[in-house]
Amino acid sequence: MPQKRMLxxxxxxxxxxxxxxxxxxxxxxxxxxxxxxxxxxxxIASITAxxxxxxxxxxxxxxxxxxxxxxxxxxxxxPAMRSSxxxxxxxxxxxxxIVPGTLFCYQTGASATLFTLLQSGFVHFWxxxxxxxxxxxxxAPILAGLNALRNRWxxxxxxxxxxxxxxxxxxxxxxxIGLVVAxxxxxxxxxxxxxVQLGLIQFPADPGRKGRPERQIRRTFKPAWRTLRRNFxxxxxxxxxxxxxxxxxxxxxxxxxxxxxxxxxVWPMFLLAQLGLSLMLLTRFWQRxxxxxxxxxxxxxxxxxxxxxxxxxxEPLVEAAPTHGEQQEAQAVPDITAAEPSTESPTPLEExxxxxx
Amino acid sequence: xxxxxFHLYLNAFRPQSTFTSETHFTGGIRDSExxxxxxxxxxxxIDISTISADGYGDLTGSMHFTAPDDGNMQxxxxxxxxxxxxxxxxxxxxxxLAFHDKFPLSIARNGYKRDFIMGGQWYPKPGLFxxxxxxxxxxxxxxxxxxxxxxxxVHLTLPQRYVVGASGVPTSNRVNPDGTKTLGFYGExxxxxxxxxxxxxTVTDDTYASSMGPVKVHVLALAxxxxxxxxxxxxxxxxxxxxxRRFGPYPYKIVTVIDPxxxxxxxxxxxPTLFTGGTSWYEPSYGTExxxxxxxxxxxxxxxxxxxxxxxxxxxxxxxxxTEVNVLSSILGRNTSVLNRPYANAGDYELQRLxxxxxxxxxxxxxxxxxxxxxxxxxAVTYSKTATLLATLESIIGRDTxxxxxxxxxxxxxxxxxxxxxxxxxIEQVAVQRGRTTVLxxxxxxxxxxxxxxxxxxxxxxxxxxxxxxxxxxxxxxxxVDSVSASPVQWWVPEPKDKHAREQIPYLxxxxxxxxxxxxxxxxxxxxxxxxxxxxxxxxxxxxxxKFSYERRxxxxxxxxxxxxxxxxxxxxxxxxxxxxxxxxxxRKLTNIWASxxxxxxxxxxxxV
Numbered sequence: 001m002p003q004k005r006m007l008x009x010x011x012x013x014x015x016x017x018x019x020x021x022x023x024x025x026x027x028x029x030x031x032x033x034x035x036x037x038x039x040x041x042x043x044i045a046s047i048t049a050x051x052x053x054x055x056x057x058x059x060x061x062x063x064x065x066x067x068x069x070x071x072x073x074x075x076x077x078x079p080a081m082r083s084s085x086x087x088x089x090x091x092x093x094x095x096x097x098i099v100p101g102t103l104f105c106y107q108t109g110a111s112a113t114l115f116t117l118l119q120s121g122f123v124h125f126w127x128x129x130x131x132x133x134x135x136x137x138x139x140a141p142i143l144a145g146l147n148a149l150r151n152r153w154x155x156x157x158x159x160x161x162x163x164x165x166x167x168x169x170x171x172x173x174x175x176x177i178g179l180v181v182a183x184x185x186x187x188x189x190x191x192x193x194x195x196v197q198l199g200l201i202q203f204p205a206d207p208g209r210k211g212r213p214e215r216q217i218r219r220t221f222k223p224a225w226r227t228l229r230r231n232f233x234x235x236x237x238x239x240x241x242x243x244x245x246x247x248x249x250x251x252x253x254x255x256x257x258x259x260x261x262x263x264x265x266v267w268p269m270f271l272l273a274q275l276g277l278s279l280m281l282l283t284r285f286w287q288r289x290x291x292x293x294x295x296x297x298x299x300x301x302x303x304x305x306x307x308x309x310x311x312x313x314x315e316p317l318v319e320a321a322p323t324h325g326e327q328q329e330a331q332a333v334p335d336i337t338a339a340e341p342s343t344e345s346p347t348p349l350e351e352x353x354x355x356x357x
Numbered sequence: 358x359x360x361x362x363f364h365l366y367l368n369a370f371r372p373q374s375t376f377t378s379e380t381h382f383t384g385g386i387r388d389s390e391x392x393x394x395x396x397x398x399x400x401x402x403i404d405i406s407t408i409s410a411d412g413y414g415d416l417t418g419s420m421h422f423t424a425p426d427d428g429n430m431q432x433x434x435x436x437x438x439x440x441x442x443x444x445x446x447x448x449x450x451x452x453x454l455a456f457h458d459k460f461p462l463s464i465a466r467n468g469y470k471r472d473f474i475m476g477g478q479w480y481p482k483p484g485l486f487x488x489x490x491x492x493x494x495x496x497x498x499x500x501x502x503x504x505x506x507x508x509x510x511v512h513l514t515l516p517q518r519y520v521v522g523a524s525g526v527p528t529s530n531r532v533n534p535d536g537t538k539t540l541g542f543y544g545e546x547x548x549x550x551x552x553x554x555x556x557x558x559t560v561t562d563d564t565y566a567s568s569m570g571p572v573k574v575h576v577l578a579l580a581x582x583x584x585x586x587x588x589x590x591x592x593x594x595x596x597x598x599x600x601x602r603r604f605g606p607y608p609y610k611i612v613t614v615i616d617p618x619x620x621x622x623x624x625x626x627x628x629p630t631l632f633t634g635g636t637s638w639y640e641p642s643y644g645t646e647x648x649x650x651x652x653x654x655x656x657x658x659x660x661x662x663x664x665x666x667x668x669x670x671x672x673x674x675x676x677x678x679x680t681e682v683n684v685l686s687s688i689l690g691r692n693t694s695v696l697n698r699p700y701a702n703a704g705d706y707e708l709q710r711l712x713x714x715x716x717x718x719x720x721x722x723x724x725x726x727x728x729x730x731x732x733x734x735x736x737a738v739t740y741s742k743t744a745t746l747l748a749t750l751e752s753i754i755g756r757d758t759x760x761x762x763x764x765x766x767x768x769x770x771x772x773x774x775x776x777x778x779x780x781x782x783x784i785e786q787v788a789v790q791r792g793r794t795t796v797l798x799x800x801x802x803x804x805x806x807x808x809x810x811x812x813x814x815x816x817x818x819x820x821x822x823x824x825x826x827x828x829x830x831x832x833x834x835x836x837x838v839d840s841v842s843a844s845p846v847q848w849w850v851p852e853p854k855d856k857h858a859r860e861q862i863p864y865l866x867x868x869x870x871x872x873x874x875x876x877x878x879x880x881x882x883x884x885x886x887x888x889x890x891x892x893x894x895x896x897x898x899x900x901x902x903x904k905f906s907y908e909r910r911x912x913x914x915x916x917x918x919x920x921x922x923x924x925x926x927x928x929x930x931x932x933x934x935x936x937x938x939x940x941x942x943x944x945r946k947l948t949n950i951w952a953s954x955x956x957x958x959x960x961x962x963x964x965x966v
Contacts, residue, residue, distance in 0.1 A: 029956050037952040045944035052917055052934035057943035061700060062692065064707030068930065069947060071715060084955060091959040095966050132966055159471065162619045163581030163638040185964065250957065261700040266945040273953040281960055 005297075007238045011290025015282070020112040021102040022285040026278050028094050036087035040073070047072055061261040097121025100128050102285065103196040106292040120196075127195050127217050134217075135188040142184065146177050179240070186239045187228055189288065193295040194220035194227075201300075220300065227298040238290050246283030250276040358444040358486070361452070362423065362437045362493035363405075364504075366478035369496040370401030370461040370468070373431035375424070379498035384732040386499055387465035387622040401461035401468065405436065405481055411451040413440055426495045426727065434496040436481070454481055463621040473555040473618035476513075477628060478502070482549070487665070487774060494667040497727035499735040501659070501666040501673070502549065506772060509550040514539045520560070522577045522613040523552035524631045546608075546772060547629035548663050553615040555579065561586030565597045569606040572597060578616040585636045585645060589614045592646040592688070596653050599684045603760055604657060604767040612656065614649060624648065627655030642696045643689055647705065650688075651681045661771040669777050670726040670735075671828075675743020676780075680763070682706045682744055706748060706925065712741035714928040718831040722746070723777055745925045746827040750784070752923030753823065754793040762787040781824050785816040794818045826876050827926060834876035836918045837932035839869040839902065843912035860888075866913040868905040872898055874928065883920035886911040893920070914938070 015022060047069055048054035056062035057069075073081050101117030104124075110116055150173045157169045195217050228235060253276025260269040369376035372395040380389040390399075409415045419439040424432045444450055458479050461468045467477035484493025485505050492503060509525055517538045525544025532538050544550060558577040565572045574593050578586035593614060597607055613631040617623040624635030625648050632652035636645040654677040658664070664672035682705040685694040695703040716737035719730040729735035751759040762784040770779060788794040797817045826832040843866040845852055853859050868884060882894045888911040896903045907913065915936035919927065927933060 029959060030952075033952040033955040033959065037948050037955065040951060041944055041948040044947050045941060047931050048943040048947075049939045049941060050935050050937075051931040052915065052936055053930045054940060054943040057946060058940060060702065061946075062707065063696060063701055063703040064711050066947065067708075067711045068714070069943075071711065072929070072931065084951060087955050088959040088962055092962055092966070095963045099966055128966065136965070158620060162471070162579070165581075166619070167638065259700045261946070264942055266942060266949055269946070270949050270953075273949065277953065277956050277960065280957075284960070284963075 005293065007234060007290040007293055008241070008286075010293040011238070011286050011288075014106050014289035014293060015285045018102065018105045018112040018289075020114070021098065021105060021117060022282055024112075024114050024117060025095070025098050025102075025285070026281050028098070029091055029277070029281060030274065032087040032091050032094075036084045036090075040081060040084045043073060043076065044069060059262065059264045096125060096128055096132075099192065099288070100124030100196055102288060103193055103292060104199075106289060107193070107197055107296065108200065124196060124199060127199070128192065130217055131188060131191055131195060135184065135191075139181070139184050142180065143177070146180060150174070150177060182240055182243060183236065186236055186291070187224060189239075189291045190224035190228055190235075190295060191217065191220050193288075193291050194223050194300050197295060197300050223298070223300045227294060230298070231294055235291065235294055239287055242283040242287045242290070246280035249279035249283070252276065253279075358440070360437050360439045360491075361450075362435055362484040362491050363481040364478070364484065364493060364496070364502075365403045365405070365434055365436055365481055366496050367401040367403035367458055367460070367467075368433035370399060370464055371395075371433070373429075374434060374496070375427055375429045375432045376434070376465075376496045376498055378429070379727070383498065383730075385465065386732050386736060388463070389498075390464075396462070398462040399464055400459070401464075402459045403456055403479070403481065405454055405456045407453075407455045408438060408481075409453050410438075410440070411453075413442075413450070416440070424495055425493065426497070429495075432495050435484075435493055452483075456481055463618075463623050465622050466626045467551075467623065468621075470618040470621035470623070472557075473553070473621065473623075475551070475553045475615070475617065475621070475623045475626075475633070477551040477623075477626065478549075480550070485774070492665065492667075494727070497667075499729060499732050500670065500726040503663070503665045503667055503774075504548045506546050506548050506663065509542070509544045509547060511543075511550055511552075512539050512541050513552055513554075515554055516556075518556045519554045520556065520558035520577060521552060521554045522558070522575065522615050522631060524550045524613075524629045526611050544630060548660065549629050551628035551631055553577070553617070553623075553631070553633070555618065557581070558616070559586055561590050563590050563594060565594050567597060567601050567606050569608050570610075572607055572609070573611045574614070575611055576614040576616070578614075579618065581619065582616055582636050582638060584640075585616050585634070588636070588645045589616065589634055589649050592649045593653055595688045596650045596684055599687055600654070600657060600680075603684070604680070604764050605771070607656065608661075609656075612653065625652055627652045627659055629660045630656070632656070642703075643685075643694060646689065647681070647685060647695065650685055651677060654680050654684070657767060657771075662767055663772070663774050664776070665774060666726065668725050669723070670739045671722040671743045672775070672777060672780055674739050675722060676747070676763075678709060678740045678744035679747040682709055682748065706744075709741045709744040710925045712737050713745045713926075717742065717928055718833050721829055721831050722827075723829055742827075742926075749827070749924050749926045750820075750823065752921065754784070754788045754820070755791075758788050758791045758793045759784075761791070777828070781820075781828065782816055785818040785820055788820060789816055789818055794820045797821065823878065826878075830876075832876035833874040833928055834878060834924070834926045835872070835874035835928050835932075836880055836898065836924075837871050837873050837929070838916045838918060838935040839871040840867075841869075841913055841916050841935050841937070842867050846908060860910060863908055863910055864912050866907045866909065868907075868913060868916050869902060870896060870905070870916075870918060871902045872900070873932075876926070878924065878926075880918050880924065881920060883917045884913055885915045885917075887914050912937075 048057065053065065056065040097118050098121055100123070101120040102112065104110065104120040105112040105116060153173045154170055157166050161169055198220055253272045257269045257272035260272065368374060371377060372390070377390055377395070379385065381391060405417070405420065407415065407417050408420055409417070416438045420436050422430060422433050423435050423437045424430055425435065460474065460476070463470050463475065467475045467479065482504055484491045485503055486492070494500065494503070511523065511525070513521060513523065514533065514537050515521060517532065517536055521540050523540070523542040524547055525542040527540060528543045529541035530538060542552070555577075557580045559580050561576040561578060563574045565574055574590055574597070576586050576589045578589060593612065600607060609630045611630055615631065615633045616636065617633045619637070624633050626633045632655065634645065634652065635648040655673065658677045658680070659666065659673045666673050682694070685705050688694070690697065690704070691706060692704040693702045694705040695708055716734050719734040720738050722738055722743050724738070726735060726739065729738065765787055766780055766783045769783065785794065789796055795818060797819060843864050846863045846865045853862070870882060877898050879895060879897045882896060882905070884892045884894065884905065884907070886909060890911065894905055915934065917934035919933055
């Protein structure tokens, strides 16, 4: 019986031990934003660098002067503002690669080098795309229904309340929707964790079987649901707490950074903003870490098929992390083959190396 | 006179009306019906059941709808009563009407929201016989109102729990046995009558000692806005003092401030001696003060100098926006009158200018309000361009001259209906008297203009080219420092590396200025040299470009057109100057904000994965 640990601490421990995953993601987040903002910066500089009018943005922060800059940018011929939006889709695609890589490293103890992250990301890419599509299909009608309810709630508030109470009641409606979204996110996060876990299993060859079972994400829906149901408050509260922590980090640092707006230097504002954004990102990886810990406590059950099913890291990934320690870790992944094939009951996976979780 | 037209504004709140059609297709400055269905609760109407006139009998049968602006016979916002026999010049007639109103869920300026009601434009209002003809336009999405002065004696019966504010002064309060009360109000020399009622009003009163006696400041703020009452009161007391000092006295005994119901489309609307403000339970900027000041200003420019808001909207909204930025600048600071925080600021002058340069040249300010390209152009030009062009005019003729011109205009035209030319000629006359402009030999300033009916003697001054471009035209003003260069006169001799040696050799500095826009205005240029010398040059701006050359033992380090920052009409202030020293901080600041926002958005978007 696996021992239950506190998800917050074990998740943080896992996240920090695999810190390169978070750091690389942050680097991509920041780097892409900066790269795609470069044309915008050049265009703004062409307007402001040699103009005395821009002094209102040097030792002060005049909103109308800022407004005029952006008005000129929007009216100008250059596509700088539009092109800066592309950082989001690029980051989005990279995130599709990094998340499975991160979950792989979390579960196997493989070193979270960029190569490992991306290679595992490519292996799982289409599985994660499928999960995302399914999550959208599931989430969209739920959110549409909730939004319709919220509109009715909002109309009801509008009829009966004004001022601060109306604001708080509307906010309560939004928070409820946020909690439902968080629930859905937690579930699909677990699906992703189990998808990576499933990919670690070496299923024996079975000529009668269609497809490759380690890639069948539908096999993860039930385990994810079972784990979420059995550990609901433990996981959900952890998830919500970390979400709030991340948002609070952004809000607090943004609020402090705002006070640097009028200063004739940029670095304090930059550092504060980056601190908040990196903390927000860290909490997301922390959530993944907590979910992984839980998934390792409640490992996926595979219906045993003849002659055996084995969970091992995929071969290329072990090769991708060829340090001595990692090879040892890879070898340490136990053979979880059921001694006797059975079609009556699922075969539990044994715990992965506890030294890594 | 064979007929009399009446405004029936409440009929605008129907899908068939011109007002609704305009808001649907080109937008409105209030709630726009953009959806393809018109909700029943937003239906409004005013039905005249009988109308008769002393000496004419029952005229109900002769009443018919007209549509003088667009021919939309389904509009029903103007009705005309035909008289069986003409009304002789100088004769009077008394009409007696019975009518029934249905107020809509608020769409624009009146109606109800929850248990709040705003009674505005609620009665059949006669058109104005002006310049030999009836002036009675339909209700449009952007236009406001135009009416004659009158005396109002109104009694309102409401549930006893309601607190009521209305035009004029309260005269009676009778409690009825059926749980209602009847309140009386009386107003003289006012062009309209409006009222507002809510059971949630809290009263904040004060008195301002004006040059014509005490004025009661009567604030009815909603209980859900606990800070609003004192904020409205304070800004109105200060505004009354500013208007009294700048333009002339406020002659009425009361001004009532209504804090409108949140979510209604009733905020920021002026009526005689009463206006609605606009605030929120959380208001960190000066939005409350700006709205209150602006609407109070209408007491002068719409209430007393009662211009035609259909045909000369700029004379009310525009002049009022100009006085708004000036008055708020005095009270709250020029660069901080919208937002005043240690880390950021915003001033009303600059925000008005920003709104103007967003849509600078679709329409002249003199366009009839309902003939603008769209509501955005109407707002940008009528409000913001006017404020900006008058602020620029102030820099041309001087602040004192402009203040005197505004005061003269107000004192001369209060309780009349002046036109564009009345206003412009008043400015010209005062400027000529003060020697701030010259009279040109040619005579008629109305040449080429239609409808020039001003009763001020024509003054064809040197300000006319400015008026023709800024007021009657759509020209865009944009001057730029095109290039700045400096090189040794003996350019073939290598430049010494030592700073002191460099200071001994003569440099040829050349500055090119360019007029990018089609608006011609003389401008001042300040040229600064390395040794600290500052030279001011003047350019008439007629040619497309102008070159200034200097042979000095010092290079030009910066050039600035309009160094006093007074020509706010210039649509691009960044290209007005050039400095040799590069300043990368603004670009880095803005890029940092933008990039951080993109990072945040990307992180949020990645929650899908």
